[in-house]
Amino acid sequence: MSIRWVNPGNNEPNTLPWLIKSYIDREDPSPAMNEMIHLAELLILSNHLTEAHLIVSAVCKLAENFETNAKGEPLAYEIGIPYALQTFWHIHKDTFPLPKRLPPGSSTAFSEKELAEIQWNKFRECTRTGWMLDRLGVVEPSNPSSIWRDTDSPEMLAMCARLLAKTTTPGTYPPDNVAREAVEVAQKLYAMPQTPLEECGWDAGKPHRHWYLLYRRLVVELAIRVGELQTAADVLGQGLREDGFTTGDNLSDLLLIPGIYDVLPLLTAGGKVSNPFFISKEEAVVMVREIVAALELRAEHGRQWELHPSKVGxxxxxxxxxxxxxxxxxxxxxxxxxxxxxxxxxxxxxxxxxxxxxxxxxxxxxxxxxxxxxxxxxxxxxxxxxxxxxxxxxxxxxxxxxxxxxxxxxxxxxxxxxxxxxxxxxxxxxxxxxxxxxxxxxxxxxxxxxxxxxxxxxxxxxxxxxxxxxxxxxxxxxxxxxxxxxxxxxxxxxxxxxxxxxxxxxxxxxxxxxxxxxxxxxxxxxxx
Incomplete structure (x- = not known):
């Protein structure tokens, strides 16, 4: 079985044999350790929660050191557990307990208040509009509800959706009727044909990809909040198919959305048709078996360097x-x-x-x-x-x-x-x-x-x-x-x-x- 996937952090292709070799073979295993953590997030996106938990728990338990190599030199990459995985353990603490050993700097546990604050700050990030005036020359309308139906400007539609979703009091969200309207505005935007990436730019006068104008995670969260889970799955799937993981919609942020675990079964029901990054259950089981075996091998016997002078002249x-x-x-x-x-x-x-x-x-x-x-x-x-x-x-x-x-x-x-x-x-x-x-x-x-x-x-x-x-x-x-x-x-x-x-x-x-x-x-x- 040839198992391949795309790293959600850098969009580079990876294979299971490469991941295993890079962990047991390299003097510095930090790139492979980070890849294992990213892979766990992809498994969660594919709704394989057990397999994701087993891989990250094994990394936390069996990795020799999170900061230095065998020579005491700093690792090339800092090893950390992203908020998305810490949130995963918080939400599923009765089923998947937090590992006893975590990399330095990783939070041992969230309180409900801390988690809510992290999630609201992510939501607020999606509703900012000042940059649209500075970068795109789009002026905020005084009443977005009165103009969005009559405009076909992608930039103005994105502005209207952001304004409808915006709240000024920390920890608060728009009422359901306003949230539904914001989702409707976003759906009008997302129904428009996208300009090819190579023709797009960042500033005024150039076309823009939809994700740049309006993060899909904002729309996914609003749809979840008003109970439209299938809409949330559809918006998320469309974004993954058209743009993959982007600056505004990286995988860790998507998995931080409140209620996302209610959407994942709907997203994964369509397999790769809905989610091009989908990993099958069969592949997930093989990944767990081989990754855990590699972690155990290095923990027990040390580095297995293929190019050691005793093996390769x-x-x-x-x-x-x-x-x-x-x-x-x-x-x-x-x-x-x-x-x-x-x-x-x-x-x-x-x-x-x-x-x-x-x-x-x-x-x-x-x-x-x-x-x-x-x-x-x-x-x-x-x-x-x-x-x-x-x-x-x-x-x-x-x-x-x-x-x-x-x-x-x-x-x-x-x-x-x-x-x-x-x-x-x-x-x-x-x-x-x-x-x-x-x-x-x-x-x-x-x-x-x-x-x-x-x-x-x-x-x-x-x-x-x-x-x-x-x-x-x-x-x-x-x-x-x-x-x-x-x-x-x-x-x-x-x-x-x-x-x-x-x-x-x-x-x-x-x-x-x-x-x-x-x-x-x-x-x-x-x-x-």
């Missing part, structure tokens, strides 16, 4: 990098005259080249040398220069690449050993913010800089040699194994966000994971 790792680059960068590779994935890898570096580099820069990391002995990179050539026509002069002035990236892809990649130099720009100093104490006395002139493998968005690559790394760590009073070193890469627009790896191999493995994930999710071409 340099030859296979580089072959997989080449295959992934060929598939994800196929157009670019062909424009460079490459005919297949194997053409991406160039001939190995010679022992003489390695010795010359070490004479100039000192002993190089063992894994770095092992890599260049297998392949000193990927071919980078101008369109008019055939691979077998490279002269010695050309090789010296256009160094063979270790591997090629893109504008952002792989940070531009790494150039070969002939493109190394000592860091003279001082840019590597930003990396010290991560190891400020250890590298306090470390000289910038001892940092090896490697040029990116292709034109990129100002990326720089660095190696802290084993000798320098050991000296710096021992001076800081920390233990370090012989041969340990650091590989960093950075772009000035990242600020202090330099990327740290414990070896070049770790970086290459990261690139393999990145490109294979892109392909797994359906990415064929990457223009980074």
């Amino acid at each position: 340099w030859r296979e790792l580089l072959d997989r990098l080449a295959e992934g680059t060929w598939k994800a960068h196929n157009k670019e590779c062909r424009e460079m005259g490459l005919g297949c994935a194997q053409d991406v890898l160039f001939e190995p570096a010679t022992e003489e080249e390695i010795a010359a580099a070490e004479k100039k820069f000192g002993e190089l990391p063992a894994d770095f040398k092992e890599m260049v002995r297998i392949s000193n990179g990927q071919v980078l050539q101008t369109p008019f220069l055939a691979k077998d026509a490279r002269t010695m002069e050309d090789k010296l002035t256009n160094p063979i690449l270790r591997f090629k990236g893109g504008w952002h892809f792989f940070g531009g990649g790494l150039a070969g050993i002939r493109s190394m130099s000592m860091d003279e720009s001082g840019c590597a100093d930003v990396g010290y913010m991560h190891y400020e104490d250890e590298l306090e006395d470390f000289g910038l002139s001892e940092m090896i800089e490697l040029r990116p493998g292709t034109e990129s968005d100002s990326f720089s690559h660095y190696i802290v040699s084993p000798k320098c790394w050991k000296e710096a760590m021992e001076k800081a009073g920390k233990e370090v194994k012989d041969g340990d070193y650091q590989y960093w890469y950075w772009a000035y627009w990242w600020g202090s966000g330099i990327r740290h790896f414990d070896s070049v191999r770790d970086f290459v493995a990261h690139c393999v994971e990145e490109v294979e994930e892109m392909i797994e999710k359906g990415g064929e071409e990457y223009d980074g």
Whole structure:
């Protein structure tokens, strides 16, 4: 069974095998943990409440740490339980109890007053109208009930619906007759044909999508409040089909609507016809079984890294990098005259080249040398220069690449050993913010800089040699194994966000994971 879904947070496609692998395989499991939480919200939207509860409860119980990885470094993504799930447990506390362990910052419980305040603030957000004058030039009518039937302006209809729903006293809602009228106005708007997204804009003078003018969650809530549950389901389903999850109608906010759990059975009755994000019961059961098993596996046995050096040697790792680059960068590779994935890898570096580099820069990391002995990179050539026509002069002035990236892809990649130099720009100093104490006395002139493998968005690559790394760590009073070193890469627009790896191999493995994930999710071409 091929189980796929769309992440409601970023609208990216995902698969169950990818989710399982990314949790048990990656050093940082936070992206997968967040995906599991988003998936639970999708299961609730599909009215699979038990399965949603089982997945999030397992994440809360079995995740090793919500803040740091095994090295004590901060996770890439903050792990938190959204209000929608906390509300789910509050509403269904007799059936689905709140997990005993929650990520830091997650509320342990809501009072009825707190929940009501959160929901009313979400409602009030949907009735604001001042922005429509500022952005769209739409003036508030003094009596919206007197004009909406005679106008076909989408902007004015949205304004009228918002004004009818608006109240000024906190915690209050419009009377039923006014709420029904607001729903009627919205239905007139939603019955109009939508302008294609690519033709729409944000300001006056451009057409606008319906969700931008009037959040559907406002209309869904008003319909629920007047007892029109099927209308609420129809409006919600139409929005999901036409626009998916949007800024105004993200999934967490939709699940916060009071009374939404009375609407979900009506929405899911039509399956994917009503809700394009619908997950079947059969799929939900499989998801629970496999996700819980993955959480238990990592909790009991730790990370299960597929690309560990004991499992994957340099030859296979580089072959997989080449295959992934060929598939994800196929157009670019062909424009460079490459005919297949194997053409991406160039001939190995010679022992003489390695010795010359070490004479100039000192002993190089063992894994770095092992890599260049297998392949000193990927071919980078101008369109008019055939691979077998490279002269010695050309090789010296256009160094063979270790591997090629893109504008952002792989940070531009790494150039070969002939493109190394000592860091003279001082840019590597930003990396010290991560190891400020250890590298306090470390000289910038001892940092090896490697040029990116292709034109990129100002990326720089660095190696802290084993000798320098050991000296710096021992001076800081920390233990370090012989041969340990650091590989960093950075772009000035990242600020202090330099990327740290414990070896070049770790970086290459990261690139393999990145490109294979892109392909797994359906990415064929990457223009980074």
